[in-house]
Amino acid sequence: MFDSHSGASTEKKAVVIGGSIAGLLAAQVLTKHFDHVTIVERDRFPKQPEQRQGVPQSQHLHVLLTRGKQILEQLFPGIEAELAESGAPSMDFITDCAWLGISGWAPRFPSDLRGYTCSRNLLEWTIRRRLVANNRVAFMEAGQVTSLLSNADNTSIAGVRVRLDKEVETDIFADLVVDASGRNSRSPQWLQAIGYQPPQETIINSFLGYASRWYELADEKPIDWNAAYVTTQAPGTRGAVISKIEGNRWILTLIGVARDYPPTDEAEFLHFTQSLRSPILYETIKDAKPLSPIYAYKRTENCLRHYEKLSKLPEGLAVIGDAVCAFNPVYGQGMTTAALGALTLDECLTEQLSQHPDGNLIGLSRRFQKQLHKVITVPWMITTGEDLRWSTTEGAKPSLMNKIMQRYMEQVLVLQTTSPHIHHVFTEVMHMVKPPTALFQPSILMQVVKQVFNRHQPQQEFSNGQGFPSPASVAE
Ligand SMILES: Cc1cc2nc3c(=O)[nH]c(=O)nc-3n(C[C@H](O)[C@H](O)[C@H](O)COP(=O)(O)OP(=O)(O)OC[C@H]3O[C@@H](n4cnc5c(N)ncnc54)[C@H](O)[C@@H]3O)c2cc1C
DSSP states (O other): OOOTTSSOOSSOEEEEEOOSHHHHHHHHHHTTTOSEEEEEOSSOOOSSSOOOTTOGGGGSOOOOOHHHHHHHHHHSTTHHHHHHHTTOOEEETTTSEEEEOSSSBOOBOOOSOEEEOOOHHHHHHHHHHHHHTOTTEEEEOSOEEEEEEEOTTSSBEEEEEEEOGGGOEEEEEOSEEEEOOOTTOOHHHHHHHTTOOOOOEEEEBOOOEEEEEEEEOOTTOOOOOSEEEEOOOTTOOEEEEEEEEGGGEEEEEEEEOTTOOOOOSHHHHHHHHHTSSSSHHHHHHTTSEEOSOOEEEOOOOEEEEOGGGOSOOOBTEEEOGGGTEEOOGGGOOHHHHHHHHHHHHHHHHHHHHHHOTTOOOTTHHHHHHHHHHHHHHHHHHHHHHHHTTSTTOBSOOOOHHHHHHHHHHHHHHHHHTTOHHHHHHHHHHHTTSSOGGGGGSHHHHHHHHHHHHTTOOOOSSOOOOOSOOOBOOOOO
16 A cells, blocks of 8 residues: 555656557646656557557557547647658548448548548557657556555555566556556456446447458559448448558458458458448459458447446546447547547646646546546447447347437438538548537438438438449539
């Protein structure tokens, strides 16, 4: 035990558990409020943008939504330019992305929804490089946090115990511990060990799996897009997305819902690709040179830990990122929600320290988890509402509101094919730059109502992807 009131140094210290996206972004905001921030990471970090064991998902396509990109640039000014210098292709998510929705290809036209498509390895490495250059930040690599340290009466977290290589353990004391250790976070067990209730969990599982492979395309491929997405439409179970990344490489990620897991066998992988609603992805990769094995991933259930509901939480602890809420990745919200979580932590700390200039953090933990929950609510609603379209999804049944939203969205998705305005607003919502209520603005609502009354129902047979669109200058 450690009593943080017993004559500790006046310098303020924070510890972050986990050096992945949520941990790195949290560390950056912590440097505004603490003199020393230590990031404890189980892995050793690669010197170059390469795969590491603790982030197996980086073998799969990772899209940073426009809102996430905006926050990244806000936290690390100039980082977009660094990604571009490292070869990350720039991307207009409307004109450079071929999108096969419920009833056909969405229109392509220049938009303000811009970002970069790069490997998850490059993104994490670029952020980490910024923090390495920050003299308030220290990295402890190959260090696994094994428990939380608390004060004598367990009312406050005082640091973490870390197991280093060769079974050596060390304690790091801090005023604030931020758990960003991902989906498998041990905070529930660590809290129990010091006499607290663990948070309840809500798990909603559509049993979705990924299989991904990296490629170099044949030079002569006449392609005028940087990404193509054949969306998964319930009750259908298959979809896929391909995107260009740095180094002139492409990642193809196959998606299967309801346990229709995409295969890792080479011939079966190609066969699955051929079975999609549109031949575009198969045509793109059939002559391409594979650069990797086929990677599979199945841990995709939506998992929300309700820290916001705990009536007792020790002071000096904040849980963030996938450790609080891990989403089905197919909607691409994880990193952006982690970024929003970092901004929320910043806001809560700013408010706390303006009220307590002495650095007293009493009340921060519970207030932060409640604020974070508000941020998570919208992406959680979108993701789980979509996943509940499949009758095979476990963990909840669609509510009346879910069903109304699903029917409404089906109409929107039909209109998306012919209306650039609706496709633009839909993409803004998907990229978290606008709330879902934007899809209920009068101009869209009217078109939906008109469509319903004209009995232009969504096609029961989903589009087979004929009529692939070229980019155009469209103004509605
Ligand atoms: C297949 C897949 C595809 C995805 N695609 C997208 C996408 O397109 N867009 C998007 O925004 N998001 C995507 N995500 C989600 C995204 O990867 C996460 O939301 C994001 O990485 C934030 O996670 P995190 O930092 O909270 O946790 P993680 O990325 O899981 O990192 C946790 C870190 O903590 C370390 N760690 C764990 N335990 C300890 C310990 N005890 N001590 C020390 N260190 C520890 C781990 O080694 C790891 O580095 C995808 C996820 C998956 C699974």
